[in-house]
Amino acid sequence: MHTLKTNTKSGFTLLETIIYFALFGFLIIGGFLAAYQIIESSHRIADKTAREAEADFILRKIDWVLEFDATPAFVLDDGVLELDGDPLTTDNVEITAFSMTNIGGTPPAVRIEFEIDGVPFGPTIRYIR
Numbered sequence: 001m002h003t004l005k006t007n008t009k010s011g012f013t014l015l016e017t018i019i020y021f022a023l024f025g026f027l028i029i030g031g032f033l034a035a036y037q038i039i040e041s042s043h044r045i046a047d048k049t050a051r052e053a054e055a056d057f058i059l060r061k062i063d064w065v066l067e068f069d070a071t072p073a074f075v076l077d078d079g080v081l082e083l084d085g086d087p088l089t090t091d092n093v094e095i096t097a098f099s100m101t102n103i104g105g106t107p108p109a110v111r112i113e114f115e116i117d118g119v120p121f122g123p124t125i126r127y128i129r
Helices: 014-068
Strands: 074-077 080-083 095-104 109-116 119-127
Touching (some): 014 109, 014 119, 074 095, 080 095
Antiparallel strands (some): 095 109
């Protein structure tokens, strides 16, 4: 009697396993790179939002001061914008430049330019009431 020899091969070959691990590694690396870019982008957006909020806050404070005083004395001291010794900015940002120029006219106005953390804001015109 003849017995048939059956070749029952189960599992993966070494080459298939290496290919699967390489593909899985590429997927994992791609996922890490995408996650890193998303996290970095969110940090940049948060920084930009904080700067813009601080710039808006400074401009609102200047508007408020101009309602009561047509010639305020702003001082830029070590990255902090001050009015009569009181800071107008928070510790979150540094004011690197500030300029307020009287441009006259009717009604009288001033041109304001400043930089927060090296990013320029302005020029903007504010009218003196």
